[in-house]
Amino acid sequence: MLNATEYQVFFKGYSLVDAAIRSRDSFSFLLKQDEPEGGMPDEAKTGQRVRLINFFTQAEPNDRIDCGQYLGFLRAKLAVSTQPKLQAVLVDSSGEVAVLGGGDDDMEQTIVEDPDGPRRSIITAVATLFGHVYAVGLWRSVAKRLGPNQWESLCTQAILPKPGTGKGVEFGTHWGFQAIDGFAPDDLYATGGHGEVWHYDGQVWKQCPLPTNLVLYNVCCAGDGQVYIGAQSGSILRGREDHWEVIHQGSMTLPFKDMVWYQDRVWCTSDYGLWQIVDGQLIEADVPLAVRACAGNLAVGDGVMLLAGIYGATVYDGQQWQALIDFFALAKTAP
Incomplete structure (x- = not known):
């Protein structure tokens, strides 16, 4: 367990967010x-001071x-890559990238913003899929990190259309993606906006028809072969490609922050608790x-599940x- 000296040097004055x-x-x-107290000074509002910690328990x-x-x-969002090497990868909303581990403690080139990726x-959001870090965002952005300073676009106009614009289209209805997961590199699901779910077959993306226009926040490609989607108020959808159903109508204040598959079930968390499907x-x-x-954040890897939030972290x-x-x-x- 983290000791008092480690807390004092590295954690005091900071909150765990991912x-x-x-x-x-x-x-x-x-x-x-x-x-x-009183908020951040004006000169600090253009950015936040963050720390990226690698904790080796043994x-x-x-x-x-x-x-x-x-x-x-x-x-900023956090994921861990194992390809091309093991390291923590930090990505912020503007595409700034930092890495820690594998002999590196570096800032990398910004993920380029371009209409075609x-x-x-x-x-x-970022996610670790098949050893690589994937990043998704508004305007249906999808990128895969191949290595240092190298991101592959999965959102060119030829394979993933940009959201519609013009009369009758409200901002947020087609705002893009909040999460991504997959069964394989050629079997991905990205979700977000009001009922937007897209499936990638390795060549092109296809929009999946959903029986709801709820705002979507999470996606989990589960070990039972089904895709679970976390929506506003803690509602949950289940299905795959063209077949979906609402299996839980939520009434929570917050949506789930993370959904993962571990052992024989889906686990869901927010700052308010931990649930299973x-x-x-x-x-x-x-x-x-x-x-x-x-409760707050969930991650799965190497046979264990990590639960971490503002009050601490524990592994199962x-x-x-x-x-x-x-x-x-x-x-x-702490003094």
Whole structure:
């Protein structure tokens, strides 16, 4: 577990906003600097100070943390690549990129904004798929990181049309993507906007007809062969390509932040809790209170599942939960 010295040096004054798995014994965390009372000064509002942490649980106490620090990253997102090498990849909404690990602690070239890719507008999410980092965003942006400073566009006009414009088209209705997942590189699903789901077959994208125009936030290509989509208010859709159904009509204040497949079910989380989808039913996860306190972000990799949020982080190996960070207890020890 993170100790008091590590907390004081690397975490104090910052909030955990995203998390990813490097291996079952090493994890990456994205931290955002806390705002002082009265808000940020005007000169700081153009960007946020963030930290990218790699935490190696089995290393010696003085060598367990690598830390990169960056200024100007707005609405940054975190993923971990294993191809071409293992490293944490940080991407912000404007396409700025930083990497940490694999011998690197670098800023990379910005993902270029261009009507034909690799990005068309603001980046909203990143994901680790088949060892590579994928980024999606508004205006139906989709890009795949092949290596340092190299992003492949999956959103050229020939394979993924830009959203419609003109009379009768409201902003947000076709605003683009909030999430991406897949069963294979040639079997991807991207979701976002009001009921927008697109399927990629390795050559072109095809829009999937949905029985709703709810705002979509998450997508999980699950081990049962189905695609699960998290919508506004915690509603859930299930299906594939041309066949979809609403399996849960939500009434929550927040949508789910993450949805993942682990073992034999889908897990869902927001800052308010942790849920599972079992036999098509959404149920609250039966986990200890200390685990539930870590709700906020979910990640799966190397046979384990990571749950991390503003109060801490814990990892599940399918049998038991192991605490990694307890911010509440650590804050009491800090001067």
